[in-house]
Amino acid sequence: MHDIHHHLLFGLDDGPPDLETSIAMARVAVADGITHVVCTPHASSMFGFDPSRNAERLATLRETLATESIPLTLGLGCDFHLSYDNIRDALANPTKYSINATTYLLVELPDFGLPPTLTDTFYQLQIAGITPILTHPERNATLQKDTARLVEWLRNGLLVQVTAGSVLGHMGRDAEQMSHRLLADRWVHFLATDAHNTTGRPPEMRAARDLVSHRYGASYANLLCVENPRNVFEGTSLGEQEAPRKLFDDGDEKKSWWKRLLNR
Numbered sequence: 001m002h003d004i005h006h007h008l009l010f011g012l013d014d015g016p017p018d019l020e021t022s023i024a025m026a027r028v029a030v031a032d033g034i035t036h037v038v039c040t041p042h043a044s045s046m047f048g049f050d051p052s053r054n055a056e057r058l059a060t061l062r063e064t065l066a067t068e069s070i071p072l073t074l075g076l077g078c079d080f081h082l083s084y085d086n087i088r089d090a091l092a093n094p095t096k097y098s099i100n101a102t103t104y105l106l107v108e109l110p111d112f113g114l115p116p117t118l119t120d121t122f123y124q125l126q127i128a129g130i131t132p133i134l135t136h137p138e139r140n141a142t143l144q145k146d147t148a149r150l151v152e153w154l155r156n157g158l159l160v161q162v163t164a165g166s167v168l169g170h171m172g173r174d175a176e177q178m179s180h181r182l183l184a185d186r187w188v189h190f191l192a193t194d195a196h197n198t199t200g201r202p203p204e205m206r207a208a209r210d211l212v213s214h215r216y217g218a219s220y221a222n223l224l225c226v227e228n229p230r231n232v233f234e235g236t237s238l239g240e241q242e243a244p245r246k247l248f249d250d251g252d253e254k255k256s257w258w259k260r261l262l263n264r
Contacts, residue, residue, distance in 0.1 A: 001205050002036040002229035003029065004099060005079070005106055005135055005161060005192035008203070009039045009057040013047040013079075015196045022061055025195060026072050029203035034193075036073045036233055037203070038099050040106055044081035051096065054078075075100045075233055079135065080107050087121055091128045102235030103131045106161070114142050114149060122158055133159045133232070136194060138166050138178040147178075154187055154247055159238075161190040164208035165201065183216055185245040189238065191224045 006029075007015030010022040029037060039058060043049035058076050065072055077099035080086060086097070095101040105125065109118075125132050134153065137143050137160060143150055154160070165171050166179040182188050191212065195203035205225060213221035220242055228238050 001032075001034045001209065001225045002038075002233050003034050003193050003195070003203065003205060004038045004077070004104075004133070004190055004229045004232055005040050005163075005194045006037045006203060007040060007042075007079070007194070007196045008037055008074070009041050009054060009061060012041040012054065012057060015041070019060065019064060021197065023064060023068060023070070024198050025203050026061075026065055026070050028198050029193075029195070030070055030072050032204045032206045034072070034203060034205060036075065036230070038075040038077045038233065040077045040079045042081065043078040043086060043097055045083060049078060049086075049097065077104075077106055080105055082107055082110065082115075082118070082121060087124075090130065091124060094128050094130050098130065099232055100235060102232070103129055104159075104232045104235070105130050105132055106135050107132045108135045109137065109140050109143075112141075114140075118149070119152060119156070122153055122156065126157065131157075131159065133161050133190065135161050135192075136163045136166065136171075136175075138162055138182060139171055139175045141174075144174045144178050147181075150187075151247060154244065159189045160187055161192050162188045163194045164191050164205045165194070167191065167208040167211055180215075183212060183220075185247070186216075186220070186242045187244055187247065188224060189228050189241070190232070192229070 008022055008025055010016045010019050016022045041054055062074055078097050080097050090097050098105045122132050162179045166175040169176040191208055193203045193205050195201055209221050209225045231238050
């Protein structure tokens with residue numbers, strides 16, 4: 001499995017405080033069946049984004065994993081917070097914050113409320129050549145109550161990542177219920193761990209994948225945990241997706257347009 005949202009780099013944010021914890025997390029991930037991880041330190045007002053420092057921590061962790069014979073392939077991205085300064089910088093430097101310097105960018109909603117300009121923000125990012133991946137919308141209190149804006153974003157090509165812990169009920173009942181509504185309607189493109197440690201938020205995905213496979217089909221589970229995140233890791237198009245339900249009201253023509261959009 002490929003995990004595209006994982007706070008594995010040490011001493012950068014609210015993830016692992018030291019290299020030893022990063023190594024312990026890597027061992028848990030490998031034991032769970034994860035083969036590739038995108039390290040995604042926060043880029044926020046609380047945790048400053050320093051590309052050179054991130055690259056140094058990544059190099060140190062890669063070297064240590066090799067020494068310890070831990071078979072985990074690492075990439076680099078960030079957990080991109082939608083602040084004014086971040087957005088302006090990303091528009092000017094489209095690959096600065098993206099996953100492995102590709103077009104894919106993990107974007108996180110504000111904790112409270114949804115700014116009315118978000119739709120335009122996503123559009124501006126796409127115009128700049130960036131493909132936004134919305135992280136854990138199922139954990140956003142506003143969207144839990146009303147998914148109308150999520151419908152609009154999905155229709156315009158936004159991709160969605162749901163947290164494995166939400167699927168399993170570890171992030172609260174509301175997040176669990178919304179994650180399964182999104183999965184049932186095929187509005188999810190990725191499962192990821194959003195791991196921060198080895199205890200409360202561990203790097204485990206297998207149980208969530210198994211549950212998705214049981215409820216929604218093995219091919220969909222494979223799409224979310226292997227095929228789509230692998231394509232993101234490698235910077236290629238997602239290819240054919242399962243048609244979303246309850247997203248378009250005009251039948252197959254618009255659904256076909258949605259599929260073509262993901263193949264652009």
